[in-house]
Amino acid sequence: MNPTQFNWxxxxxxxxxxxxxxxxxxxxxxxxxxxxxxxxxxxxxxxxSAFASHALGHVGFSGAAGAVLFGINPVYGLLAxxxxxxxxxxxxxxxxxxxxxxxxxxxxxxxxxxLIFLSLYHGYATEAYSILFGxxxxxxxxxxxxxLEAAIVVLVVxxxxxxxxLFSSLDEDVAEAKGLPLLALxxxxxxxxxxxxxxAVQVVGVLLIFALTVTPAATAVRLTKRPLYAMVASVxxxxxxxxxxxxxxxxxxxxxxxxxVTISFALYVAVRGGGALTARFTRRAVPSPSAEPTxxxxxx
Amino acid sequence: MIDSATRTDVEFPGGPAIRADHxxxxxxxxxxxxxxxxxxxRGEFVAVIGPNGAGKTTLFxxxxxxxRPSAGSLEVFGSAPRRGNPRIGxxxxxxxxxxxxxxxxxxxxxxxASGARWGPGIHVRAHREASERALEAVGASExxxxxxxxxxxxxxxxxxxxEAIASQPEMLLLDEPLSNLDLRRTxxxxxxxxxxxxxxxxxxxxxxxxxxxxxxxxxxVVYIAxxxxxxxxxxxxxxxxxLSELYGVPVEVLHxxxxxxxxxxxxxxxxxxxx
Numbered sequence: 001m002n003p004t005q006f007n008w009x010x011x012x013x014x015x016x017x018x019x020x021x022x023x024x025x026x027x028x029x030x031x032x033x034x035x036x037x038x039x040x041x042x043x044x045x046x047x048x049s050a051f052a053s054h055a056l057g058h059v060g061f062s063g064a065a066g067a068v069l070f071g072i073n074p075v076y077g078l079l080a081x082x083x084x085x086x087x088x089x090x091x092x093x094x095x096x097x098x099x100x101x102x103x104x105x106x107x108x109x110x111x112x113x114x115l116i117f118l119s120l121y122h123g124y125a126t127e128a129y130s131i132l133f134g135x136x137x138x139x140x141x142x143x144x145x146x147x148l149e150a151a152i153v154v155l156v157v158x159x160x161x162x163x164x165x166l167f168s169s170l171d172e173d174v175a176e177a178k179g180l181p182l183l184a185l186x187x188x189x190x191x192x193x194x195x196x197x198x199x200a201v202q203v204v205g206v207l208l209i210f211a212l213t214v215t216p217a218a219t220a221v222r223l224t225k226r227p228l229y230a231m232v233a234s235v236x237x238x239x240x241x242x243x244x245x246x247x248x249x250x251x252x253x254x255x256x257x258x259x260x261v262t263i264s265f266a267l268y269v270a271v272r273g274g275g276a277l278t279a280r281f282t283r284r285a286v287p288s289p290s291a292e293p294t295x296x297x298x299x300x
Numbered sequence: 301m302i303d304s305a306t307r308t309d310v311e312f313p314g315g316p317a318i319r320a321d322h323x324x325x326x327x328x329x330x331x332x333x334x335x336x337x338x339x340x341x342r343g344e345f346v347a348v349i350g351p352n353g354a355g356k357t358t359l360f361x362x363x364x365x366x367x368r369p370s371a372g373s374l375e376v377f378g379s380a381p382r383r384g385n386p387r388i389g390x391x392x393x394x395x396x397x398x399x400x401x402x403x404x405x406x407x408x409x410x411x412x413a414s415g416a417r418w419g420p421g422i423h424v425r426a427h428r429e430a431s432e433r434a435l436e437a438v439g440a441s442e443x444x445x446x447x448x449x450x451x452x453x454x455x456x457x458x459x460x461x462x463e464a465i466a467s468q469p470e471m472l473l474l475d476e477p478l479s480n481l482d483l484r485r486t487x488x489x490x491x492x493x494x495x496x497x498x499x500x501x502x503x504x505x506x507x508x509x510x511x512x513x514x515x516x517x518x519x520x521v522v523y524i525a526x527x528x529x530x531x532x533x534x535x536x537x538x539x540x541x542x543l544s545e546l547y548g549v550p551v552e553v554l555h556x557x558x559x560x561x562x563x564x565x566x567x568x569x570x571x572x573x574x575x
């Protein structure tokens with residue numbers, strides 16, 4: 001990038017970076033995406049939808065490849081394919097027990113489309129690379145505005161669905177008995193996830209999508225048991241990873257995606273490690289009052 | 301017709317909680333059970349007993365409006381069952397919660413009170429208080445801030461019960477809440493549920509494998525086996541003659557010195573009571 005002298009006054013450093021429009025847009029788009037993906041990511045963790053998020057990213061690759069082939073903005077291709085794929089996955093995979101199979105079948109089919117687009121388009125390498133690994137420094141002003149609009153829609157819809165979605169994620173059968181439309185809620189969630197992923201792909205790419213949609217939330221749920229605080233923590237971790245990643249990439253001439261995913265992963269490992277240490281410490285300090293085992297999955 | 305209606309009103313002031321009239325239920329062509337005619341009064345504590353796959357959970361699905369009877373008529377508080385009936389609290393047998401669920405218990409209990417409402421509703425005081433009251437009622441106030449994933453089976457059952465009563469229902473449907481609990485915790489939970497039945501006058505149906513921990517506080521038994529349903533007070537239903545008729549094969553009901561019941565000759569060896 002533009003190597004300037006590193007200064008321990010980090011605010012001065014940021015000001016210098018933000019004088020470069022590309023960097024300012026990268027920080028803006030990255031922050032918006034981290035907020036959107038961090039909140040949606042909490043529900044990904046709660047609903048055990050990590051595979052869906054992975055699959056939607058890959059489906060998005062086919063969409064972006066198709067858009068490039070037809071000369072359209074890749075974001076529209078991403079949105080069309082992730083939302084189409086998400087709809088298919090939601091309608092086919094109603095029950096959590098078999099959901100992964102339906103997701104996999106949709107994924108395989110849509111990746112096949114990506115392959116045909118790839119073979120039709122010549123001179124593809126650069127575009128494919130940026131879709132696979134992200135190109136945060138390639139986000140235009142219009143791209144930032146579109147990302148912001150998408151994020152506002154996603155957050156407003158999530159606020160409206162908050163309690164029913166939380167309920168159906170935590171206790172599906174009771175939520176159904178209470179009259180909540182499980183299929184519609186799952187569909188709505190998959191569409192929100194599709195939008196969040198389409199924009200996150202710009203930042204870290206298809207292959208590294210986990211670092212923004214899953215890792216921050218997975219870290220956050222180990223820090224707090226309160227859903228709202230966990231979402232805030234997830235957003236904070238995502239924003240920090242992106243800012244720190246962009247910051248380091250300014251001085252080190254390597255792709256920002258690499259630093260973003262590394263920081264996000266390092267935080268996860270640190271929290272898991274810290275959690276294991278705390279558990280050992282408290283177990284030693286307070287002897288367990290009963291030897292009753294904790295309930296495993298579907299222990300009934 | 302008029303006769304039976306009059307009799308019912310005398311027997312159950314305000315009408316029965318559940319009225320089943322020749323109800324038949326099935327999936328596609330297979331009939332699960334048929335010709336079930338019974339009434340459950342308000343505030344009664346009822347055990348639903350029977351072998352695996354006899355259709356005990358199916359009865360709950362009917363009452364919750366998740367499935368329709370294929371014949372006959374069923375009424376809950378005087379009207380046809382409907383999904384989302386706020387007068388019913390439900391604890392299913394299976395839950396999506398496992399030890400990776402890092403969510404505080406009171407968040408789940410609060411959803412029991414307000415989870416079916418749209419909008420964020422994060423700081424609604426009434427819902428927080430409803431959750432606190434429900435946890436208190438099941439003696440689990442101290443569990444409110446504990447993570448669901450770190451709870452024992454007994455603790456989880458109390459939290460699920462709190463979730464179910466948070467909306468102040470008039471009927472509780474509890475599906476196998478006693479499975480996976482040791483004897484002491486089984487007794488504790490039965491006492492807890494019975495206490496709720498008495499203090500809140502809440503009609504409660506509890507699916508169980510073993511009748512013995514419940515028998516002292518029960519008003520009625522719904523025994524489902526071999527496609528048939530028998531309902532009545534435990535001493536009438538749990539007899540050799542009644543169960544033989546139900547199963548269609550000779551069945552013997554034995555009593556031990558402490559009043560425990562052992563059922564011999566039923567289809568399923570798990571139904572023979574405690575070892």
